[in-house]
Amino acid sequence: MSHTRAPLAPERFPDLPPVRGVRAGVGRIGLYKHVRNDLLFAHFPDGASVGGAFTTSSTRSPDVDWCRRALAAGGGKARALVVNAGNSNAFTGAAGAAKNAASAAAACALAGCGPDDVFIAATGVIGQPLPAHTVAEHLPGLWETMTAPDWPSLAAAIATTDTYPKGAGRSVEIDGVTVHLAGIAKGSGMIAPNMATMLVFLFTDAALSPAVTQALISKHVDLTFNTITVDGDTSTSDTLLLFATGASGAPLITDVADPRLAPFETALHEVMLDLALQVVKDGEGAEKLIRIEVQGAHSDASARRIGLSIANSPLLKTAVAGGDANWGRVVMAVGKSGEPIALEKLAIRMGGVWTAREGGAIAYDTAAVDAHFAGRAIDILVDVGLAGGRAVVWTCDLTKRYIEINGDYRS
């Protein structure tokens, strides 16, 4: 992790609830030159249901392929999770597959399970093959030290260019029984749908069937992580997994429409959005969080594409970095999206002040808008005047620091 916390960072890592049915620990493989943990190992002694979402990249890592296959072959059951930072294992061909096979074999020997019960993720540099046992050889020693999860240390062990560890959690009731949910995430660059270029691990002691676990993730990843972008670049390693141990003793939920699930679903959405926004706030070099709401589009999907066209515009993002309420660049980015709009009705509101209406500039309180753009949270609304489609997307500004961070990441 970087030493200087981002200006948008939360004050501190939140207090997360205990999640029963999980043992976890962190260790040091040594993939970084400096002293830091780079390995996370988690064990579900009584198993867990698991659901996931993954990068859509065609150059995705063998680790992503491993998880996708295990999820399908194992019927949505999990026993262990192995994650390393410092080397993403992407674009490593047969060597990458061998690393995963060896890691899984070591985890299976310890947890007494089959390879389809082991989930694997990695983040870091692309294209540098590791010896097959690099990760595996550290698992037996780590196994001995595993305890109830210490969330801040787990979050720190998976970070790369992050400037702070990311966590969020909630406790709610399912049918009168308290269940806990805790999540950790890493990510600060190479952030764009689908999905949002990062590692996210969610743990709950609620009892959910594998189908419910997957359905919840599929629905809420689209409303949270798939609405954020830092640089429009999509990682080869995006992995989000939700593990549900059932150790709370709450009744098993087997239908996603079960009304007893509602408070948990709300909590899950909140935790996922919280983590997604923490990723944007840690966007490399970010000094401002930008919320872009698009309404009046042909459809919700069209609204999201327009929103992402704005959110990924380097010209808009640099204008925000400079405190410049340059709504002309919003017009430009709407236009380049290729989505249908009613230009003669196009309207833009910034910080609550309409700056353009009915396809043209209007007189407005520039002092109020300039004051808004001097702040940390930038609010842009675009009405494209066509129909009822609506979406919210989130991004950060593009600063010189982004270029400093990424100009020589490898050295």
Place this chain on the structure above:
Amino acid sequence: MSHTRAPLAPERFPDLPPVRGVRAGVGRIGLYKHVRNDLLFAHFPDGASVGGAFTTSSTRSPDVDWCRRALAAGGGKARALVVNAGNSNAFTGAAGAAKNAASAAAACALAGCGPDDVFIAATGVIGQPLPAHTVAEHLPGLWETMTAPDWPSLAAAIATTDTYPKGAGRSVEIDGVTVHLAGIAKGSGMIAPNMATMLVFLFTDAALSPAVTQALISKHVDLTFNTITVDGDTSTSDTLLLFATGASGAPLITDVADPRLAPFETALHEVMLDLALQVVKDGEGAEKLIRIEVQGAHSDASARRIGLSIANSPLLKTAVAGGDANWGRVVMAVGKSGEPIALEKLAIRMGGVWTAREGGAIAYDTAAVDAHFAGRAIDILVDVGLAGGRAVVWTCDLTKRYIEINGDYRS
């Protein structure tokens, strides 16, 4: 124009040939606070054939709409061209249309032609309506001063954030008669297909039918300006026009397949590519020119989409800025393109040295590649191993200076 020439700038403005049948001049409307010309007026006393290409933006300016309509309604004939810098007239609604009508009326009165013979373009800030006669009132005075084109002053009058005026020209023979071709361009940011976000005006005294003029532009814009990108942002004002006066006395070419046209077509391609690369080399903050060749793709179109995905990746562009031969980010950008590839055959060559083959890293001469990345011209080849599709695209690196330039463009 900016005062400091870009590091990739050519040593000087080239000597361009005289083009007969064109009178032109420059003047000052006063759209900039500092003293500079911001108006170009050209007249074709005996008329000209005209062909054009325009931005695909759905928020395109009234000026672009004006040219598209005039081109269709006027049958590809032109008498005058009016261009201003400093205000793009985009997103100005009825006021923008009124500015164009007034400008055209003034030009028509001077040139003795109809409004469909007048072409109008503008570049600069978006969304600031001008009084209708702002441009028009300067045309009569300028008319008196118009002479054979002084290319450097014409190029300078249409520049905005450009650090140098852009020109290119050739002289070739058509059926034994010498014809001249000269082009000017402006553009340095908001550069992405389609087309490449800029103003480009080409003038020739060859005699071409309107259909041939348009066919040449349509074909070669795709092979030149549509292969460059600076920031992936698409302007509301992109306009490229070719005017052919016929004043050379060369025979009229009415069929684009006429073999007598071949030397001219080659010259036109060279001039357009030269101007396109001058735009990339003046990319805001650019210090390195990046050539990306993609082969082995499903089709040429797929190869171009992969190339543009790489060329528009902020992570790749910042790595190049830092002199970091980070081919992992090429893998990432190939993956996010969504185009079909054969991952197990993916190969990457940088500065002539293969750095990855058959879907994985290989040992290579890192000193040679590092030396290549320390230079001004970066050469990346990607073979995606699938079929015979091929494309070349061009971009520049992403530096802190881009953010300085764009952080507060309006003030």
